[in-house]
Amino acid sequence: MRKRGKKYVEALNKLEKGKAYTKEEAVKLAKETSTSKFVASVELAVRLNLDTKKSDQQLRGAIVLPHGTGKSKKVLVIAKGENATKAREAGADFVGDTDMLEKIEKENWFDFDVMIATPDMMPLLGKLGKVLGPKGLMPNPKTGTVTTDVTKAVNDVKAGRVEYRTDSFGNIHGIIGNTNFTEEQLVENLDAFMNVLIKAKPSTVKGDYVKNISIATTMGPGIKIISNSFDI
Numbered sequence: 001m002r003k004r005g006k007k008y009v010e011a012l013n014k015l016e017k018g019k020a021y022t023k024e025e026a027v028k029l030a031k032e033t034s035t036s037k038f039v040a041s042v043e044l045a046v047r048l049n050l051d052t053k054k055s056d057q058q059l060r061g062a063i064v065l066p067h068g069t070g071k072s073k074k075v076l077v078i079a080k081g082e083n084a085t086k087a088r089e090a091g092a093d094f095v096g097d098t099d100m101l102e103k104i105e106k107e108n109w110f111d112f113d114v115m116i117a118t119p120d121m122m123p124l125l126g127k128l129g130k131v132l133g134p135k136g137l138m139p140n141p142k143t144g145t146v147t148t149d150v151t152k153a154v155n156d157v158k159a160g161r162v163e164y165r166t167d168s169f170g171n172i173h174g175i176i177g178n179t180n181f182t183e184e185q186l187v188e189n190l191d192a193f194m195n196v197l198i199k200a201k202p203s204t205v206k207g208d209y210v211k212n213i214s215i216a217t218t219m220g221p222g223i224k225i226i227s228n229s230f231d232i
Contacts, residue, residue, distance in 0.1 A: 007035040012221045020224040026215055027186045033220045034179045039070070040218035042177050042186055044193055047212040049205060050170035056202050059172065060165040062143040063196045067185040068160025070178035073113040075157050076100060078121045078139075083150050087116070090154035097121060104128060110135065114161075116145045116153045136163075162193070170211075172197065179217060190215070194230045 011033035021029065027042075034040045050057040076094040077087035078101065087095045094100060094112060101124060103109045115132065117125060117139040125132070125139065132138040139145040143163045147153050164174050176189040194213070201209050213225040 008219070008221065011035050015221060015223060020226045023187055023190055023225050023229040024183070026223045026225045027183050027190065029223050030186070030215050030217055030220065031179055031183065033223070034217040036217065036219045040179045040220065041070070041175050042179065042181070042215060042217055044172075044174050044176050044190060045212075045214050045216070045222070046172045046194075046197060046210065048166065048170045048172065048197070049207055049209055049211050050166055050202070052166055052168055052170055054204065056204055057170075058166055059197070059200050059202075060140070060142045060163075061196065061200060062145075062156075062161050062163045063193060064156050065160045065162060065176065065189045066192055067177060067181060067189050069162060069175045070160075070180060071175070073157055074111065075154055076112040076115045077150055077154065078115065078117040078125065079150055080118075080121070083118050083148065087150045087154055090151045091158060092116070092150075092154045098124065101125065101128060104131065110137070112137075114145065114157050115139050116147065116150060116157070118148055118150065119146055122146060164193075164197070176215070191230070198230065 014029065014033055030042055050059070052058050074093040077084070077092040078097055079087055079095065080097050084095050105128060115137050129138060144153055144156065162174050164172050166172055174193060176193055177186045210227050213227060214222045215225065216222040
């Protein structure tokens with residue numbers, strides 16, 4: 001069994017074993033139980049009652065959080081002509097077409113966090129799928145990263161867009177801010193994230209949709225949240 005550090009044990013002792021808290025209590029405890037010396041991320045974990053073997057129950061999408069994530073992201077836009085110009089004007093960190101794709105392929109260059117591409121460029125990205133896919137960098141229409149509106153896409157990422165997708169067990173993880181955020185900001189981001197997941201409920205789901213909700217800081221303990229804290 002992994003031995004926990006003194007600070008983690010002290011943080012864990014602030015939680016009542018087996019108890020689920022309101023979202024407000026959970027956010028307050030998350031800030032109090034953060035054990036890192038740096039500004040830690042606050043992460044949401046949701047277990048959903050989904051059969052991910054069924055294509056309609058594989059959730060994937062993106063949300064722009066009201067208060068962002070507290071992290072700045074480098075954006076690469078693969079586009080030509082007017083769309084490339086718009087991407088630069090919107091503040092994309094890198095813009096190009098075949099030159100950027102060759103840089104990734106030949107130099108193993110990944111100095112960016114998000115890739116956005118216009119639909120006409122997707123055929124060229126096909127050969128990089130095996131490289132970009134495992135890193136979660138392949139543009140996808142479901143997350144708004146394959147689009148003709150590159151201005152909105154870049155603005156959304158810079159404003160704090162968070163992508164989400166179910167793993168094979170029906171779990172979804174995402175950042176809702178960091179420990180520098182106020183409790184109110186974290187609650188509002190949490191509400192926004194949960195509302196998107198609730199609205200995305202597949203019509204074929206039987207029984208309770210949300211099975212478990214918890215938040216935790218990067219090195220802190222998990223804190224369970226009462227499901228009826230949200231309009232499920």
